[in-house]
Amino acid sequence: MAKADIVRPTKHIRERVGRTGGVPLDQALAKANQVVAELAGSENTELDQFGRLLREALAKAATAPQAARPALFNAAHEIRGQAATFGLPLAGETADALCKFLDKRPQLDAGDLPFITVHAQAIDAVIRQRLTGDGGVIGAELQRLLAKAREKRLGAG
Amino acid sequence: MSDYNLSQLKVLIADDSKLMRQLVRSLLEVVGITRFAEASDGQKAWDQAVTFNPDLVVTDWNMPPTSGLDFVRRLRTDRLSANPFVPVIMITGYTEEYRVVEARDTGITEFIAKPLTANSLYDRLRAVVEDNRQFVKAPSYFGPDRRRGRREAYTGQDRRAG
Numbered sequence: 001m002a003k004a005d006i007v008r009p010t011k012h013i014r015e016r017v018g019r020t021g022g023v024p025l026d027q028a029l030a031k032a033n034q035v036v037a038e039l040a041g042s043e044n045t046e047l048d049q050f051g052r053l054l055r056e057a058l059a060k061a062a063t064a065p066q067a068a069r070p071a072l073f074n075a076a077h078e079i080r081g082q083a084a085t086f087g088l089p090l091a092g093e094t095a096d097a098l099c100k101f102l103d104k105r106p107q108l109d110a111g112d113l114p115f116i117t118v119h120a121q122a123i124d125a126v127i128r129q130r131l132t133g134d135g136g137v138i139g140a141e142l143q144r145l146l147a148k149a150r151e152k153r154l155g156a157g
Numbered sequence: 158m159s160d161y162n163l164s165q166l167k168v169l170i171a172d173d174s175k176l177m178r179q180l181v182r183s184l185l186e187v188v189g190i191t192r193f194a195e196a197s198d199g200q201k202a203w204d205q206a207v208t209f210n211p212d213l214v215v216t217d218w219n220m221p222p223t224s225g226l227d228f229v230r231r232l233r234t235d236r237l238s239a240n241p242f243v244p245v246i247m248i249t250g251y252t253e254e255y256r257v258v259e260a261r262d263t264g265i266t267e268f269i270a271k272p273l274t275a276n277s278l279y280d281r282l283r284a285v286v287e288d289n290r291q292f293v294k295a296p297s298y299f300g301p302d303r304r305r306g307r308r309e310a311y312t313g314q315d316r317r318a319g
Contacts, residue, residue, distance in 0.1 A: 004295035006302070009242035016212045017286050018162030025160070025279065028188050032275030035183045039176065046176050077219060081250030082174065084272035092272060096252065103253065 040087035040132075047086065050078045051127040058120045065108035065116075072116065073102045079123060090135040091126035093143060094119055101150050115153045119146060161286055167192040169211035171202035171228065172248070173220035177273070181215050181248070184278050199223030203231050210239040213285065218249035218260065225249070226263045233264040233299045241299065242292060244285035248273055264300025 054075035061068035076098040084092030098119040105112055122142060125131075135142065168190055172178045178195050185193070194209040196202035200223040202216060214232065218225040225247060233241050244266040251257075252270045260268055266288065267281040290302045 004293050004298075007292040007294050009292055011240050011242050013166070013212050013244050014286055016165045018165075020160055021162040022160040022164075023188050028279065029275055031187045032184050032279075035187060036180065036275060039180055039183070044176060046174055074219070077250050078174070081271035081273075082177065085180065085274075086176070089272070096250075099250075100253070 036085075040085075044082070044086055047079065047082050047088070047127055050075050050082065051124050054079065054120050055124060058117060061108070061113060061116060065110060065113060069102060069108050072120075073099060076102070076120075076123070079127070083123075083127065087132045088126055088130070089133065090131055090139045090142075091123050093134075094123045094126070094146065097143075097146060097150065098123070101154070104154055112153065115149055118149065122146065161283070162189065163282075164189045164191065166190050166212045167194070167209060168213045168215060169194045169196065169202065169205050169209055170215050171196040171199070171205075171220065171225065172217040173197050174217070177217065177248070180273065181278070184275050185215075185282075187275075188279065188282070199225055199228035199231075202228045203235075206232055206243075207237060207239055211243060213282075214243055214245045216245060216247055218247060218251055218256075226260065229260075229263050229265055244288065246278075246281050246285065248278075261303055262298065264298070266301050 053071065057068050057071035057075055061072060076095040080092050080095035080099055082092075083089070083095060098116065101115065101119070102108075108116075126135075134140070168185055170178050170181050170193060172181070175197075178197075182193055182195070194205045194211065196205045198220045202214075202225075203223075205211075206214065206228075214229075216225040216228060229245055229247070232238050232243060232245065245264070246267045246269060247260050247265045248269045248271060249256075249260070250271045251260075257268055257270075266285050269277050269281055288301070290305065292300060293302050
């Protein structure tokens with residue numbers, strides 16, 4: 001077995017932290033939630049940019065699915081992180097599903113395109129229309145239908 | 158997070174998204190932190206780490222051209238690193254288990270899967286302040302002990318020395 005040594009850290013963040021005198025957690029959370037809400041309400045040009053990159057990648061995928069795969073994944077990956085953080089969980093969840101689909105399809109072919117397209121279009125619509133929240137009953141139905149389509153495709157693999 | 162006084166901390170925030178950097182910074186300002194450095198990719202983050210010598214690093218994973226993982230690896234092992242023991246909180250859109258394991262094996266201290274919330278950030282902040290783990294130095298790894306809370310329980314022949 002390879003040798004591993006235990007090392008005691010010579011520096012610790014605790015040395016720079018006072019045990020008392022900070023902001024109480026309940027106060028911090030109240031203020032923090034306000035901060036998040038303000039940022040979520042601001043104009044999110046980055047999210048629009050990722051939406052544009054996703055559309056461009058989708059257009060490229062129409063003729064060269066495999067060549068477009070990295071761009072598709074990167075755009076969807078950025079969206080899944082940002083959208084949910086800034087109040088668009090439906091776009092975040094759909095982008096997460098698209099990333100996981102792409103993760104399971106290292107070699108894309110034309111048969112994957114319809115599945116990628118419906119995910120990308122759904123994400124794009126949510127971002128463009130700023131559909132906040134989870135979409136309620138319609139959002140749940142959309143996710144159910146997308147999941148069913150993915151399972152069918154991945155099953156056919 | 159109790160009411161720890163965090164006002165003396167210096168925090169480096171690395172993320173290719175300006176909005177995410179702004180969010181993390183704002184959330185940390187709420188708990189009294191005032192000293193920040195920011196970077197938009199792994200290389201710039203490394204440069205900042207050397208000169209700013211942060212007490213805490215909050216980093217994204219996917220930030221081309223140099224990833225957060227490459228940055229963390231360098232923080233832990235490069236001889237120019239100002240503090241190889243610095244706690245690292247990684248915030249990322251990657252949620253797959255193998256990715257979490259990969260991040261852990263690079264030497265991060267805490268992991269947050271986006272969406273980022275105030276609760277999750279403050280929870281990990283408390284965790285790094287209260288973290289009592291030792292570091293492990295092995296041929297392919299240097300970082301916090303990955304066997305959280307299990308060291309005392311294991312007494313078998315593969316138990317590490319020390």
